[in-house]
Amino acid sequence: MGTFYITTPIYYVNDEPHIGHAYSTILADVMSRYHKLFGDEVFFSTGTDEHGLKVQEAAKKRGVEPKLHCDEMVVRFVELWKKLRINYTRFIRTTEKKHKFVVQSLLTYLYERGDIYFDTYEGKYCIPEERFWTEKDLVDAKCPSCGREVITIEEKNYFFKMSKYRDWLRDYIKDHPDFIKPETRKNEILGFLKNPLIDLCISRPKSRLDWGIEIPFDKKYVTYVWFDALTNYISTIGVYRDNNSFQKWWPCDIHFVGKDITTTHAVYWPIMLKSAGFDLPKTIFAHGWWLIQDEKMSKSVGNVVKPVDLIDRYGVESFRYVLVKNMIIGSDASFSEEMVINTINSDLANDYGNLLSRIVNMVEIYFEGKIPETAAVSKTDEKIITAGKSLPESVKSYIENTDLNSALSAIFVYIRKINKYIDETAPWTLYKKNKIKELKTVLYNACEGFRLISVLLSPIIINKAETALSAFSEEVMKYIDNVNENEEIYSWGKLKPGTSVKKIDSIFPRIDSDLKDTGKPERKMKDKEKDKVKKELEKIDIEYIKKIDMRVGRILDASPIKNSETLLKIIVDIGDGKRQLVAGIAGQYKAEEIVGKEIVVVTNIKPAKIRGTKSNGMLLAASAGETLSLISVDRSMDPGSEIS
Numbered sequence: 001m002g003t004f005y006i007t008t009p010i011y012y013v014n015d016e017p018h019i020g021h022a023y024s025t026i027l028a029d030v031m032s033r034y035h036k037l038f039g040d041e042v043f044f045s046t047g048t049d050e051h052g053l054k055v056q057e058a059a060k061k062r063g064v065e066p067k068l069h070c071d072e073m074v075v076r077f078v079e080l081w082k083k084l085r086i087n088y089t090r091f092i093r094t095t096e097k098k099h100k101f102v103v104q105s106l107l108t109y110l111y112e113r114g115d116i117y118f119d120t121y122e123g124k125y126c127i128p129e130e131r132f133w134t135e136k137d138l139v140d141a142k143c144p145s146c147g148r149e150v151i152t153i154e155e156k157n158y159f160f161k162m163s164k165y166r167d168w169l170r171d172y173i174k175d176h177p178d179f180i181k182p183e184t185r186k187n188e189i190l191g192f193l194k195n196p197l198i199d200l201c202i203s204r205p206k207s208r209l210d211w212g213i214e215i216p217f218d219k220k221y222v223t224y225v226w227f228d229a230l231t232n233y234i235s236t237i238g239v240y241r242d243n244n245s246f247q248k249w250w251p252c253d254i255h256f257v258g259k260d261i262t263t264t265h266a267v268y269w270p271i272m273l274k275s276a277g278f279d280l281p282k283t284i285f286a287h288g289w290w291l292i293q294d295e296k297m298s299k300s301v302g303n304v305v306k307p308v309d310l311i312d313r314y315g316v317e318s319f320r321y322v323l324v325k326n327m328i329i330g331s332d333a334s335f336s337e338e339m340v341i342n343t344i345n346s347d348l349a350n351d352y353g354n355l356l357s358r359i360v361n362m363v364e365i366y367f368e369g370k371i372p373e374t375a376a377v378s379k380t381d382e383k384i385i386t387a388g389k390s391l392p393e394s395v396k397s398y399i400e401n402t403d404l405n406s407a408l409s410a411i412f413v414y415i416r417k418i419n420k421y422i423d424e425t426a427p428w429t430l431y432k433k434n435k436i437k438e439l440k441t442v443l444y445n446a447c448e449g450f451r452l453i454s455v456l457l458s459p460i461i462i463n464k465a466e467t468a469l470s471a472f473s474e475e476v477m478k479y480i481d482n483v484n485e486n487e488e489i490y491s492w493g494k495l496k497p498g499t500s501v502k503k504i505d506s507i508f509p510r511i512d513s514d515l516k517d518t519g520k521p522e523r524k525m526k527d528k529e530k531d532k533v534k535k536e537l538e539k540i541d542i543e544y545i546k547k548i549d550m551r552v553g554r555i556l557d558a559s560p561i562k563n564s565e566t567l568l569k570i571i572v573d574i575g576d577g578k579r580q581l582v583a584g585i586a587g588q589y590k591a592e593e594i595v596g597k598e599i600v601v602v603t604n605i606k607p608a609k610i611r612g613t614k615s616n617g618m619l620l621a622a623s624a625g626e627t628l629s630l631i632s633v634d635r636s637m638d639p640g641s642e643i644s
Ligand code: MSP
Pocket: 008, 009, 010, 011, 012, 015, 019, 020, 021, 023, 024, 049, 229, 230, 232, 256, 257, 258, 259, 260, 261, 288, 289, 290, 291, 297
């Protein structure tokens, strides 16, 4: 059992939280819950970035003190995180005393060691971005980052000697492959470091801005917000340096950030830490952006997606799952309600939720609602047990690699395997044939497999996993609450035979794509989109197709059926023997003309009697009105060849 320290960016307190903020925070929450599940002691920090010109101006506009403004604004984040079941260890605000103390101590340390100096500076300054640019950075004389007007400012300021550390940082990044992830972001930073690094202006004169942390060695200045904000990653875990908590948690394991703030985290921050004599965080992981129809979300475009609306409509667990599942962590992803509905219906309702109903029903019908003991083990059973035993280890190693997408896909492959296992072993047939030992084994394995996946999904679908597990007794639920004491919760065989199974309501009901009109224009789906969703939902899963066994059949004999003008009795060779089938093609084909043809036969259709003649299989034909055309293969194939 180790320690694991993870952070989200601290959000600008002025912003109204949107799905981008929610995503960063859910990711960190999910990662931290997985680490807890696998036995780590976790520190998970998030919070708000509360200083700077924008906050000062917003407060002024409202006619309130900046601190009061922050106190009111911060509630939006705290409440959203509560709603999203974000289980952070600490919520840090940069207006806290402790944080100020750490920022000032750090500044003093860097100043005393000569890495901060005072100088006159003339530069182009972007007010909204609160940063200086050089003449050559500008794009059409405007801010290269936000495209807005810049102003020329000449002032005396304090500068941090970043230039001096450029070569060291380049080597460090090259020597530590996990330091910046994913690879694309690392390469961007290495590209950026090919150019000389400019020293960073880390102060602002109070005459221009006084809502910030005072520079400890010059009362006329406050600290640049990014210097202030980045330091939160240290102040959140305790007071500076010789503090026990600091020793315990630093260096941080993962700083999750959005791709737009990679430079501040992968260049400024490591240099600040190096200058202060601290170790560097193990990984800075830059995730992509959620886009709306390939566009950035912005208030002015009016396409900002608010998490609260989605949570209210689809439920918190589904929302968490949908976000985690649909963004390949490093890349951008497109958000739409269509995506939300499709993911819920296919993964949560169809694969996971259905499995629960299936097994609970069967245990109830065949074993009076009690988990049977496992008795006979066939090769098919063995396969499902082996896969179940190795699943937690693979999920664990994906998580250690911050590869949530692969972890999820491994879990869902297993869910589909269990569904297939049930289809193939067909408990209903085992019951009919009185193969009770086999039936017990299949149902035990299916229940245990389901329990395992619920535990492994619990970091994402917290409540729903608990509800699902409660079907298998209260005791199993207790595991979730005390994960640290029950590291073995995810090992195979924990489910006790004899446990009573409770019937519970469908945990993830299918969502009707025909969204209810909520009255708000932005929630209405265009008709076209609705059609698309409907079509999407009507599509069948590949697993359905795989269930149909189709083979090449060579017609050995054909004869009319008495008193029928449409039916022919046909004998086909389908590789493993002869089959007799009855087909309604007599109006189009004469018996003798089809003998020798290689056609396509569905072999696993239930046998039937048609006009008193046994039919065991079905041939395929194209039809247009009265006209029929037998489907045959393009090249001669051996009878029994599979159609795939
Ligand atoms: N306050 C700074 C961070 C300081 S950390 C020491 C900041 N705040 S922010 O509120 O503007 O952004 C916070 C995070 O939200 C960033 O990681 C940013 O990338 C992320 N997102 C903002 N919009 C986003 C999307 N549309 N999609 C995903 N994440 C995005 O920057």
